[in-house]
Amino acid sequence: MFGDLMGMMxxxxxxxxxxxxxxxxxxxxxxxxxxxDGLLKVTLTANREIKNLEIDTKLLEDKDQLEDYLILTINKAIDKATIVNEAELAAVAKDGMPNIPGMDGLFK
Structure with a gap:
């Protein structure tokens, strides 16, 4: 019994x-x-850290438009990064979990 517990740990x-x-x-x-329209480009890591931001000078003329572009584009990038992040971490967690009865349904 303790061997199984040590193995699980x-x-x-x-x-x-x-x-x-x-x-x-x-x-x-x-x-x-x-x-x-390609006027705003965002690059971030799968851990959701912004690495690069490119803003076309046309957007600098209208503060409200720039803010809208930033919100929409960054949120889309964060959504994509979150999907990648969660899939990668779930795969590692599922693969590494010990065989504990009743726990197999948690990582599907």
Whole structure:
């Protein structure tokens, strides 16, 4: 019984390390998004950190329009990054979980 418990604890520690490594790797996965007309471009990591922002000078003439563009485009980029982030972390967590009865339905 204790051998199984120790094995599970070891597997959980290994999974924690894999999750940490995956989070670190997601800092290098870049998500690009742009406004429909291409006047605003955003690049962020799969961990949702903005890395680059390109604003066409046409948008600098209208503060309200620029703010709308920023909100819409950044939110679209964050949505894409969140999908990638959650899928990658869920895959690592599911793969690394020990076989605990009743827990198999949590990571589908």
């Amino acid at each position: 070891g597997k959980l520690k290994e999974t924690q390390e894999k999750v940490a490594a995956t989070k670190e790797r997601l800092n290098t996965v870049l998500i690009d998004e742009q406004s429909t």
